[in-house]
Amino acid sequence: MTGPRSPNRTYDRFSISGTDLGIMWDNGAQGEDRQVLMAFGDTFGDCSLPDQQWRHNVLMRTTDADLSDGIDVPDPVPGDPRAGSPVLPSAPDISRELVGSLALDGVEITVIPTAGIAVDGVQYVNFMSVRSWGDHGEWWTNASMIATSTDNGETWQLDPATARINLPLDVPTVQQLSTGNENFQQHAYVRHEGYVYDFGTPQGRFGAAFVSRVPETALLDLAAYEYWSGDGWVSGDAAVATPVVPPAVGEMSVQFLGGEFVMLYGNEANGTIEMRTSVRPEGPWSEARVLVTHRRIGGLYAPFIHPWSTDTDLYFTASQWGDYNVILLRTTLS
Template sequence: MKRRTFLGSIAATGVGAAIAPGLIAPATAQAATWKKRVTGADLDTNSRWQVAGTDLGIPYVLENGSIGYLFGDTFNTPWPEQPNNDWRSPVMLRSAIHPGAAGGIVFDSAAKVAGNGRAPEIMHNGHNGIGIDGLWEVTVIPNDGISFPETGRQLVSYMSIENWNSAGPNGPQWKSRYAGLAYTDNGNDFVRTNLKWFNSGDNLDPFQMWTMQRDGDWVYVFSVRSGRQDGPMMLRRVPWERMFSPEAYEGWGWNGSNWGWGRPCSPILNGRFGEPSVRRLEDGTWAMAYLNCATGNIVTRTAAGPDQVWTGEKVQVTFAQEPALYGGFIHPWSTKAANGLHLMVSKWTRDPAGHSTAYHVSQYAGSL
């Protein structure tokens, strides 16, 4: 099974990402510190749910108010290359524990599991074969989740991966075939819809990796290209009740004199982005995190609103702290208080021969 190449080691060049005019600001020193590792073959994620080697851990609020954590390619072995590894993706663990508690995040259940037992993938995955839509699919990778207490429904945005090995200006990078939405009305069984936002043949479509945040009647969708490559970040919004209606998505665009909704999307930022993560905090602050693939650091920005000016990057976790790091997903219970920011950070390291030596997720705490 071929796997995606992460860019943490490549990014050590220190070349800065291109930032939209007016948003350039010097990066601050690292702010976040390691709190705990939350997945691994030696932890209860394996003994209880057979979640040993895994990545991402994207946290979002469930319809009952607790937190679901979406994991990508998951194995019952410490890392992917080992035989009989029980490959699954996506997998969801849950927790009602506040990440700021003394013991950090502690998982209490898994989706589709009554008590303890193997956590299965929550939606169909083609696994290096023909998927449910008749298209070749290497795997399914979650990008974000969102829930609607009014209806009890949850949605997960995901990528259907076409290959891990597309050539590009920054080296090998993965190519998604399309971005999609899946839903569940029972909190466990996610159904992949027929909605597809197809990637372009040259892998440059900027609507492939989504992060979603609701504010009132609208869901705001921030998206970038697949593969952690150079490109724009785009912003759209859609009424929360119409997320299955592509025509209802409005772009945030510049017409040459001002910004406005209902236009073709214009880049709100430019850079070499990893997966974006955006959350609206309780005090109304909007926070964004992503891996800056040019510097190898996980950084954050803040804004007064989704369509307002974003601050310059603040470095939270460096590649020196966590070699081969990626992710950097904001916990929705984060705050602007000191050490009130909680990030899920993935690590996948290999030895010189290419064998994995670590593949897991850790919790970091920092400040915005």
């Protein structure tokens, strides 16, 4: 999907030589305006330049519904909220950053998207603020926080009231409801029966998965969230959340397909991309089914389900560490 050798020629058209993630969601529009939006993490362009054209996050858009030959992304057009990627008039071939970062190791080295969803014409993306990197699959976060866009991803506004702090401190004007926010530093969103179900994992790739839910009209109100305790839904207390999937759950995505919920994630401990299914978001979730192993495709992580998948054609992106780019894969629920 991305990289100089990809069919999308992202280096020539978007100044993207390397990037990862490729989080996808339906923008919720109708007719010709319906698109899939794709958010990417740390992105690099011309690596001969001092800053390597580093952007902490970028966005692409597509209307391509025939995924059998890949995902086609149209050209970027400055100021066009339906074009292939947000760009500036002064740099029409450089996908611009969505949300900035201090870029200081030990303080805030980057800000990375982990989940996206659309509700009533508003785009929501949850970002994690990364304080520093550790060994492979390990990092430390300051917080996760939601940003919104009302122009189809062209511009974004972070909402400080949605911050889930992962530090032993208090932040003025930011409501910290309880401990337990450390388990919702990375997210996966899915809409169902009037709720947005918000799956969470801790920083890094070695924690368990937890789940909360919120009325889809109250996504920015942390006090409106309910958490699955193992016995039922408990309002407003993230500390009661119990794991619904055991470790090690890396970056994950969840969709409702074929009458059941489908979860994909990377298992860093085993070097696998795994799938689980359940008839309810809180589970019980099936045993893990291995889709891809590191022996087949090395360095693979972060599987994100394409929202226009079906039970017979489940498409998902994944990132490959070797060339630091995003590829498209296909499987079926059977």
